[in-house]
Amino acid sequence: MTDTTTTLDLGPQTEIVARLAAAVQDEQLADGTPCPGCAVRNMLGHLTGLAAAFRDAARKGPGTLTGTAPDAAAADLGPGWRTALPRLLDELADAWRDPAAWTGMTRAGGLDMPGAVAAAVAADELVIHGWDLARATGQEYAPDPAALRASYAFLRAAADESDRGDGIFGPVVPVPRDAPLLDRAVGLSGRDPGWTP
Numbered sequence: 001m002t003d004t005t006t007t008l009d010l011g012p013q014t015e016i017v018a019r020l021a022a023a024v025q026d027e028q029l030a031d032g033t034p035c036p037g038c039a040v041r042n043m044l045g046h047l048t049g050l051a052a053a054f055r056d057a058a059r060k061g062p063g064t065l066t067g068t069a070p071d072a073a074a075a076d077l078g079p080g081w082r083t084a085l086p087r088l089l090d091e092l093a094d095a096w097r098d099p100a101a102w103t104g105m106t107r108a109g110g111l112d113m114p115g116a117v118a119a120a121v122a123a124d125e126l127v128i129h130g131w132d133l134a135r136a137t138g139q140e141y142a143p144d145p146a147a148l149r150a151s152y153a154f155l156r157a158a159a160d161e162s163d164r165g166d167g168i169f170g171p172v173v174p175v176p177r178d179a180p181l182l183d184r185a186v187g188l189s190g191r192d193p194g195w196t197p
Contacts, residue, residue, distance in 0.1 A: 008119060011093035013126045013147035017047065018086040020133045020141070029077070033136040034186075034195040035129075036170075040136050044085065045075035047129055051088035054122040057108040058095035058115070092122065120154040127151035128189045131182065135195055143182060152181055155188035 021044060029041040038046070056062075078084065095101060102115045113121070127143045128151060134141035143151075159172055170190025175183050183193035 008096075008123060008146055008150055009093070010096050010119070010122060010126065010147065012144035013123065013130070014051075014089035014093040016142075016144060017126055017130045017133070018089050020130060020137070020139055021047065021085050022082070023139055024133070024137050028137050031136055031197060033132045034191045035132050038132075040133070041077050042075050043129060043132055043136070044081060045077045047133070048078065048081055048085045048088060049075055050122075050125050050129075051085065051092045053108055054118065054125070055088065055092040055095045057106045057118045057122075058092070058098065058101035060101075060104070060106050060115075062107070096122065120150050123147045123150040124154045124185075124189075127182075127185065128191070131186055132191075136197060138197070141182075148181055148185060152185040152188070155185055159188055 024040060024044065029039065029044075031040050032038075033040055033043050035043060096119055102119060104115055105112055106115050106118050107113070108118050108121060127147050130143055131141055133139075155169075158169065169188075173187040173190060173192050175187035175193060177184075179187075179193070186193045
């Protein structure tokens with residue numbers, strides 16, 4: 001994982017997520033997403049929180065955002081989210097451009113982990129939640145190829161965990177081996193690639 005992510009620029013994927021978020025209409029905020037129990041507004045709130053948390057993880061900064069386990073369904077939009085989210089996504093990408101972010105240990109989601117692993121988790125969050133948001137709001141979605149590869153590698157490594165149904169991932173959804181890489185990553189995340197609103 002480290003070899004494939006140490007040169008990863010999260011900027012292209014954060015830009016994609018920012019564009020998806022900007023296109024969300026106010027009347028879509030209460031719509032459901034592929035993430036169970038999570039409306040579009042919760043997903044946007046989760047993206048806002050994770051952008052700040054993984055920015056701080058790259059900076060090796062302590063705080064409530066890095067020390068709190070994520071709960072996408074409980075997250076909600078704050079005032080000014082349309083301005084805050086793209087700014088935080090930019091800050092996230094910029095923070096991971098610092099080579100020091102990839103070294104040593106850091107903390108994210110209440111867990112201590114090596115910097116390179118935290119970057120892989122950030123890539124995965126951006127790719128999968130970008131898909132969640134796009135699918136829920138009827139938008140086209142083509143993730144950044146490098147971020148998608150990092151997400152898939154991270155999810156593939158986590159696929160054999162025994163507590164998949166109780167943790168941050170649901171049970172793996174079987175996907176054909178020759179399916180597009182995005183579909184395979186989505187299946188590994190516990191989502192059905194065929195999900196529709």
